Amino acid sequence: MVSYLVLCTVMKKRVLIITYYWPPSGGSGVQRWLKFAKYLPEAGWEPVIFTPENPDFDLKDTSLEGEISTDLEVMKFPIWEPYQLLDRIRGKKESHPGRVMEQKEHGYIEKAAIWLRANLTVPDPRVFWVKPSVKFLTELVEKGQFHAIITTGPPHSMHLIGRDLKRKTNIFWLADFRDPWSQWEFLDKLPMQNRVREKHRKMEQEVLSEADLVTTISPTFQLDLERLSNRKINLITNGFDDSDIPQGFSVGEKKAGSLHLVYSGIIDSIRNPMPLLKAMREEFSKEKGEVKFTFVGRVSDHVREEIASDSWLSEHVNFAGYVSHQEVFEFYKNADALALILTNTKNAKGNIPGKLFEYMATTLPILALGDPEGDSAKILEESGAGKVLAHSAHVAIQVGLRKLFERSGEAEPATGIEQYCRKNLSFQLANLLDEHSLS
Structure with a gap:
């Protein structure tokens, strides 16, 4: 009988990474998981990316597409975002939340958009991607395509995809927080009702309690999430390549x-x-x-x-x-x-x-x-x-x-x-996956 250890060395360890930000997106949000995807194969894990086909990026850097290995499988799935509708109404591409929030004066349409974003699209405007993504991915997960899944937020809707896939398939799930959720300063800038704030906390607790592993980027965020969840949170900082x-x-x-x-x-x-x-x-x-x-x-x-x-x-x-x-x-x-x-x-x-x-x-x-x-x-x-x-x-x-x-x-x-080299950080991540997902 072939031992489990031998089977693990023969089988490819595949991890599905669910991320909103992916090239040609620019800025810091894309770098973390672009680099993990680059170096995880050297650490024994084969990443597969699941990302929107038509996202609303605030910044673009097409040069980053050159960093994507030809061996990396990238699945792009259509997304609908309310800002796309607002752009059509306004006739201009300025409805991204970052751009709207920075405007000195808001017209009626902008005020309505901010209120709707705060109170009807919880946890964020990418929430409409959750159900179709879960429906699409469930069959792949149930067929044994992946040993683990990873979600990274914000946007924290990505974590809801992980939560629902965990509930449906019991796949091993790592939730990565690049920013806080219910304690995130961005939420304080929104005209959010108390009941909506409580809904954020409820969703956050579900993610923190149901994920098999949780990671974050800084010691302070690590301690904050540990206080909220009463569980161990793993620290893997960002780095340089x-x-x-x-x-x-x-x-x-x-x-x-x-x-x-x-x-x-x-x-x-x-x-x-x-x-x-x-x-x-x-x-x-x-x-x-x-x-x-x-x-x-x-x-x-x-x-x-x-x-x-x-x-x-x-x-x-x-x-x-x-x-x-x-x-x-x-x-x-x-x-x-x-x-x-x-x-x-x-x-x-x-x-x-x-x-x-x-x-x-x-x-x-x-x-x-x-x-x-x-x-x-x-x-x-x-x-x-x-x-x-x-x-x-x-x-x-x-x-x-x-x-x-x-x-x-x-x-x-x-x-x-x-210690902050991206390759070393990727091996830290792989060690976490090896220790917990294969045990």
């Missing part, structure tokens, strides 16, 4: 008396760079040396307008716009230091953006605004890569800028960064 760094990439040797700060990513209603920019203006407005700040990515209209109204800032701040992930490294190469704008909200302590680890891999010093006691601050402090200052620490921000201005010589690499 060595292969993303262009061959021969290096930053130049800095000369004292100039400063070029670069910020890569999104600036929106919960990421405010103005305390850093105002401190920069006050510290260097009479300085003879060259000082400039470059935003690489989408910047909210509110911040753009505030910068434009200030003569010194408008002269020293550049907007490069959204560029592909690979093009970002050209901006890193020409920077003297990197700026990191973390959130200043109730979830700020657990805010560890994916780009933090890529920042560290460049060897450039990092100046961040955020929670000085938060998870990002601890990572930067332990690695010696930089420092997190409170948004209100105006003098400390000026001192930090002055030190960067006067710094000279080669940048020093961060210590202990190997």
Whole structure:
């Protein structure tokens, strides 16, 4: 009789990854599971992606499609989202929740859309994808196509697909939280009724209690979810991919008396760079040396307008716009230091953006605004890569800028960064699956 161990080595261990964000989606939401899918095969697991065929992405980066292995099976299934209907009514492509929420003034249609999103599409507008997806996937799961399934949210509707598949088939299920759910700061921005908030909590508890494993990205989110669920939550942070760094990439040797700060990513209603920019203006407005700040990515209209109204800032701040992930490294190469704008909200302590680890891999010093006691601050402090200052620490921000201005010589690499390599993190995930799904 062939042993179970031998059968496991012969059979392919297949895991179905259910994710809304997938190339050509851009931004941080796609990176985590794109990289896991890339390296899981080396750890003994064959990933299969299940993702919408026609999603409403806020950011697109077609260059990421080049990272998808030709051996990777990607199943795309049609999705209907209410924003598609709203776009047709309004006659323009601006109904994505992020864009609507950032508008200064809302018309009747926008106000209605926000109220409907808050109270009728629970947990989010992708909820209409749940039932058809479960119906489509149930047969595949029942036929033994997969040893495990993984859902990643937000959008947290993906977890409802996992919950229903678990209930129907008893497949092993891992739920991955990239952000909180009922405690998520985004929900606080919505005109949500109390009964709807309670519905979020009920769904969240079902996911937390019925999933076989739960993972999240930061120690703070880990502790918060453990308090909510009274169970063990596993931590697997985001990271950086060595292969993303262009061959021969290096930053130049800095000369004292100039400063070029670069910020890569999104600036929106919960990421405010103005305390850093105002401190920069006050510290260097009479300085003879060259000082400039470059935003690489989408910047909210509110911040753009505030910068434009200030003569010194408008002269020293550049907007490069959204560029592909690979093009970002050209901006890193020409920077003297990197700026990191973390959130200043109730979830700020657990805010560890994916780009933090890529920042560290460049060897450039990092100046961040955020929670000085938060998870990002601890990572930067332990690695010696930089420092997190409170948004209100105006003098400390000026001192930090002055030190960067006067710094000279080669940048020093961060210590202990190997633990955040995407390949190592993928092996952590595979070990969890091996330990729990095959036992």
